[in-house]
Amino acid sequence: MVVGLERMAALSPQRHGDPGCPKVIAALVAALPRRTVREGAEADVGSLRLNGNRGFLLYHGARSSDYAMPVVKEGKMWKVAALAGAPLAR
Numbered sequence: 001m002v003v004g005l006e007r008m009a010a011l012s013p014q015r016h017g018d019p020g021c022p023k024v025i026a027a028l029v030a031a032l033p034r035r036t037v038r039e040g041a042e043a044d045v046g047s048l049r050l051n052g053n054r055g056f057l058l059y060h061g062a063r064s065s066d067y068a069m070p071v072v073k074e075g076k077m078w079k080v081a082a083l084a085g086a087p088l089a090r
Contacts, residue, residue, distance in 0.1 A: 028083075039063065040084060054081075061085065 029037055039062035046058045046066075053073040057080075061067050067085030071078050 025083075043067075043085075057085075058088075059085065066090070 042062045044060040046060060048071075049056045049058065050071075055071045055078075057069040057071055059067055059069065066088040068088055069085040070081040072081045073079075
């Protein structure tokens with residue numbers, strides 16, 4: 001995930017050296033409508049399903065939809081492994 005974001009940032013016409021992951025994500029979010037950003041931040045977590053160093057966070061999000069967010073364990077920390085959750089079929 002990080003490598004993909006860094007490659008995308010390197011192709012940007014507004015390069016500023018090595019911006020790092022937080023700055024790359026902030027730049028991507030800045031181009032989105034505020035409503036989209038707000039809705040993407042809504043998450044009523046239902047459960048966490050783990051299998052070794054990988055798993056899925058299942059949550060209820062904006063517009064009464066259910067999503068699964070992939071997670072991965074790096075060292076002692078669990079981190080999201082995608083920019084957005086995948087919608088689940090009802």
